[in-house]
Amino acid sequence: MKLKFTILILLATGSLLLFPMIGSTDVLNDPAGMEILLKLRIPRVLTAFLAGIALATSGMIFQALFRNPLSTPFTLGVSGGAALGAALWMRFGTATALAGIVGTSLAGFGGALIAVTLVYGLARAKGGFATDTLLLAGVAVNFFFSSLILLIQYFSDAGETFRMIRWLMGGFSVIGFSTPINLSLFVLAGLGVCALLTREMNLLLTGDELAAARGVNVKRTRKLLFFSASLMTGAAVAFCGPVGFVGLMVPHICRKLFGADHRRLFPAVILFGGLFMTVCDGLARTLLAPIEMPAGLITALLGGPFFIWLLVKKS
Amino acid sequence: MNSAIQIKELALKLGGVSILKGISFSVAEGEYISIIGPNGAGKTTLMRCLLGMYVYEGSVRIDGTECSQANSRELAKTIxxxxxxxxxxxxxxxxxxxxxxxxxxxxxxxxxxxxxxxxxxxxxxxxxxxxxxxxxxxxxxxxxxxxxxxxxxxxxxTPVMLLDEPATFLDWKHQADVMQLLKKINRECGATIVAVNHDLNSAAHWSDRIIALKEGAVLLDGPPAEIIQPGPLKELFETTFIRKETLAPITKKNQAE
Incomplete structure (x- = not known):
């Protein structure tokens, strides 16, 4: 276990150091190299790393809350809710630079919270957290939010619409450190709440009744975890778009390697989530260089088949 | 002997429907009781009251602690x-x-x-x-x-252990294994055991006392030899599926113990 963690820490740190160096410009020998490194590459890698942490940890939280390994921000429609919140802010909110960014992420957080409440309510009303119920509820919520986003796009001008479509593909083209700093505030707050509740998440896996009988305040724990996951998903989606399937693949792979006990799973998901997203973004930047693809495309290409495989294996 | 559990006039309504209607009984320390009754009799609800999951009328005390008011961690140290x-x-x-x-x-x-x-x-x-x-x-x-x-x-x-259908879905050998284990915990570790049980044979064979619920109230309360009889069971389940001759050896064995 210790060896596995050491390797993971080395890989995660390595990815943070290595990936800023990779790209179409050789930053060490180019006159504008330092500028590119500081203003583009490092902020981008940091943003990807943080978004990876946020989405992977949210996935892990949702899987414990719904006792279902197929629940993720993306499949539950929570990313969709966050995207709608953020899109509404982009279209109608104030556009002041720093405050604007925080505004978008707060709107994303609000959207995520509404979506997760809706899905939870729907699943509860249908009598449980079975995969088919959750997937259907998620699809329904997603459809609804997507059509509202389309409506917002319809009423936007061509430039705004194009920006929104690019953002919806999910990517990390950021300039300067304001995005990673803003994102880190949300991510740290979410992780902080989650860190205090790892034992509670273990018990939620065994069912609400048993968790309550062991002394967990189930209602309060659920609220705090919904809050934490929505905070992280909301901010990640607002800044980087609804990058899909990270919340599915990362916790799944980590459970295989580190087990389901959240006291070990949680740190593993943080490290691997950051690493995974940084690598995906690195691939997106270099596979078809000089064309840069959105990282969301890579995660979707990997995650789609992965999701189907899990679904088939399950049934 | 001290009581591990004391229930007095326990009543509970859920969604306007009266589920539990004035239940009273107590369980002595180290006792092994089974709760039986038809579906919808209120067994699960009673169990949840003991676990502090509902706010009810009346009183449910485990080791002197009122279940609905107890801090969930503190309650988890008693049951x-x-x-x-x-x-x-x-x-x-x-x-x-x-x-x-x-x-x-x-x-x-x-x-x-x-x-x-x-x-x-x-x-x-x-x-x-x-x-x-x-x-x-x-x-x-x-x-x-x-x-x-x-x-x-x-x-x-904890001094009290509550079980929901401990041996359902198990084959005969494993049912006996699990029930023997519970008896061992009851006798050797001194735990008070309350088991909700659909299996009348197992309830009769293993428990010191049976409490039968019907429509949210205690219908019968006594040793297995008294309860597991065609007359009381007919009143409880409103059906005559029990044959006296299959029950006889079980009740005799229990009386002998």
Missing amino acids: SYVPQTHDMEFPLTVRDFVMMGRYPYLSPLAPAQKRDIEAVEKALEVTGTGSFRDRLLRTLSGGERQKVYIAAALAQE
């Missing part, structure tokens, strides 16, 4: 619960699962203490589950899994 087991999709090991029984004693960030590890080891030993401590819960057979659930409740170190 443990073994639910009907179900499939666990997540790869939890037996040891990790049993350690969860220590939750009420653990602080959020500190690791498990020596005391916790000892309690887990003892629970694994008593239940005979130590040999598969590192296996995943989902790879166990039904009987093994039920024992692991009991081990987790045992690690909780």
Whole structure:
């Protein structure tokens, strides 16, 4: 276990150091190299790393809350809710630079919270957290939010619409450190709440009744975890778009390697989530260089088949 | 003898429907009781009241603590619960699962203490589950899994253990295994045991006393030999599916003990 963690820490740190160096410009020998490194590459890698942490940890939280390994921000429609919140802010909110960014992420957080409440309510009303119920509820919520986003796009001008479509593909083209700093505030707050509740998440896996009988305040724990996951998903989606399937693949792979006990799973998901997203973004930047693809495309290409495989294996 | 559980005039309405209607009984320390009754009699609701999950009228006290008002961690130090087991999709090991029984004693960030590890080891030993401590819960057979659930409740170190259908879905051999284990916990560890049971044979064979619920009230309360008789059972289940001759040996055996 210790060896596995050491390797993971080395890989995660390595990815943070290595990936800023990779790209179409050789930053060490180019006159504008330092500028590119500081203003583009490092902020981008940091943003990807943080978004990876946020989405992977949210996935892990949702899987414990719904006792279902197929629940993720993306499949539950929570990313969709966050995207709608953020899109509404982009279209109608104030556009002041720093405050604007925080505004978008707060709107994303609000959207995520509404979506997760809706899905939870729907699943509860249908009598449980079975995969088919959750997937259907998620699809329904997603459809609804997507059509509202389309409506917002319809009423936007061509430039705004194009920006929104690019953002919806999910990517990390950021300039300067304001995005990673803003994102880190949300991510740290979410992780902080989650860190205090790892034992509670273990018990939620065994069912609400048993968790309550062991002394967990189930209602309060659920609220705090919904809050934490929505905070992280909301901010990640607002800044980087609804990058899909990270919340599915990362916790799944980590459970295989580190087990389901959240006291070990949680740190593993943080490290691997950051690493995974940084690598995906690195691939997106270099596979078809000089064309840069959105990282969301890579995660979707990997995650789609992965999701189907899990679904088939399950049934 | 002191009472482990005291229930007085317990009443509860859920969604405007009266589920429990003035239930009163007490359970002595070290007693083994089974709660029986037809579906919808209020067995599950009564169980949830004991676990402090509902706000009810009347009084439910375990070791003197009022269940609906107790802090959930404090209550978990007086009563443990073994639910009907179900499939666990997540790869939890037996040891990790049993350690969860220590939750009420653990602080959020500190690791498990020596005391916790000892309690887990003892629970694994008593239940005979130590040999598969590192296996995943989902790879166990039904009987093994039920024992692991009991081990987790045992690690909780409570004076009262509450079980929901402890031997349902198990074959005869494993039913006997699990019931013998409960009897051992009852006799050797001194735990008071309350088991909700659909299986009348098992209730008759293993418990000191049976409480029969019907329509949210206590219909019958007494030793198995009195309750498991064609007359009372007919009144309870409103059907005559019991033949006297199949019951006779069980009740005799119980009387002899």
